[in-house]
Amino acid sequence: MKRIVQQNFNGVDGLQIVEVTASKLTPLSVLVKNKYIPVLPYDWLTEYGLLKAIRPVKLPMVIGYGFGGIVEQVGMLRDKNLIGKKVIGMQPTGSAQEVINSQLPPLLFTVPDNVALSDAVTLIGGADAALHAINSVNVGPTDTVLVTGASGGVGVYLIQLLKLAGAKVIALASSGNSDFIKAVGADVVLDYTDALDMQLRHINAPNKIIDTVGRIDLLQIIATNYDELAIFSLSLTNFDPPKKQQTFQFSNGSIGISGYKRLLKLMADQQIVAYIQHKYKFTDVKKAHLASKNGHAQGRILLTF
Numbered sequence: 001m002k003r004i005v006q007q008n009f010n011g012v013d014g015l016q017i018v019e020v021t022a023s024k025l026t027p028l029s030v031l032v033k034n035k036y037i038p039v040l041p042y043d044w045l046t047e048y049g050l051l052k053a054i055r056p057v058k059l060p061m062v063i064g065y066g067f068g069g070i071v072e073q074v075g076m077l078r079d080k081n082l083i084g085k086k087v088i089g090m091q092p093t094g095s096a097q098e099v100i101n102s103q104l105p106p107l108l109f110t111v112p113d114n115v116a117l118s119d120a121v122t123l124i125g126g127a128d129a130a131l132h133a134i135n136s137v138n139v140g141p142t143d144t145v146l147v148t149g150a151s152g153g154v155g156v157y158l159i160q161l162l163k164l165a166g167a168k169v170i171a172l173a174s175s176g177n178s179d180f181i182k183a184v185g186a187d188v189v190l191d192y193t194d195a196l197d198m199q200l201r202h203i204n205a206p207n208k209i210i211d212t213v214g215r216i217d218l219l220q221i222i223a224t225n226y227d228e229l230a231i232f233s234l235s236l237t238n239f240d241p242p243k244k245q246q247t248f249q250f251s252n253g254s255i256g257i258s259g260y261k262r263l264l265k266l267m268a269d270q271q272i273v274a275y276i277q278h279k280y281k282f283t284d285v286k287k288a289h290l291a292s293k294n295g296h297a298q299g300r301i302l303l304t305f
């Protein structure tokens with residue numbers, strides 16, 4: 001079987017597709033024929049050596065984290081009813097391979113019949129982070145939440161989950177993404193590429209920020225325009241808010257098994273939808289990573305197997 005391996009820290013040039021023998025079925029194994037993996041900034045940030053401080057890795061390593069596929073075989077300690085089922089999951093040892101040997105039961109979820117596998121896989125590294133952020137800042141109907149990175153794989157779920165929580169959503173995106181973000185459900189859309197300071201002065205003040213972008217200068221511009229603000233970031237570990245009544249928190253925690261089940265149910269009930277920007281064959285991984293790194297986002301890019 002083939003897998004995608006990161007050999008060095010030279011960006012996409014360090015990626016190689018290598019042929020290996022499939023790993024063995026153990027009593028705890030679920031063998032999944034992989035169909036999709038989400039392309040996450042986490043992948044290309046690691047490739048370019050930009051996460052060394054917070055994610056030390058040993059090379060060579062298989063890239064990728066989330067996957068979605070069909071169960072082909074199970075070990076004797078796993079549920080036989082899984083065979084033939086659509087599943088999504090996380091593979092901490094790397095998901096970019098044709099067959100996944102998933103051995104940790106809490107990291108595998110059955111996808112409801114009416115949910116497409118490609119849609120479900122966008123929940124990993126997308127809606128899970130969004131739900132974690134929303135839980136961390138306790139959002140409710142009286143809140144007005146400003147979201148940065150609103151067009152991205154996390155942002156599109158932040159908008160939808162915040163609207164489900166009854167909050168008003170102010171979303172930041174580049175000019176070309178304004179209509180897209182409105183269609184996803186944002187109440188107010190601001191263009192981060194054009195006189196943002198001026199735009200911020202003409203809207204009702206947010207009381208919370210959920211930041212996915214991680215730019216100190218951007219948070220500084222936003223926060224100086226308002227007094228009381230609870231600022232939460234998924235990407236920036238430290239930030240000194242400019243005003244006394246403002247707080248800052250970073251977290252990269254998990255939503256647990258119940259969180260993933262809730263997200264899959266919301267998708268099955270069509271209360272949240274997936275936005276897939278583009279699907280690339282896994283052999284085009286370099287193109288896919290460059291598109292994620294250099295282009296504007298409209299939801300999640302996927303690799304197909």
Ligand SMILES: NC(=O)c1ccc[n+]([C@@H]2O[C@H](COP(=O)([O-])OP(=O)(O)OC[C@H]3O[C@@H](n4cnc5c(N)ncnc54)[C@H](OP(=O)(O)O)[C@@H]3O)[C@@H](O)[C@H]2O)c1
Nearest residue numbers: 129149150151152153154173174177212234235252296297
């Ligand atoms: N802590 C955690 O648990 C956790 C989990 C998941 C993700 N994250 C982090 O969250 C971040 C976003 O992830 P993602 O998957 O949503 O990324 P993504 O799909 O690549 O989206 C990136 C978003 O950032 C916006 N953006 C890009 N450059 C910008 C700039 N200079 N100023 C303002 N906005 C800019 C983009 O807007 P346009 O496309 O309109 O330019 C887009 O909306 C990543 O840094 C990721 O590592 C953290």
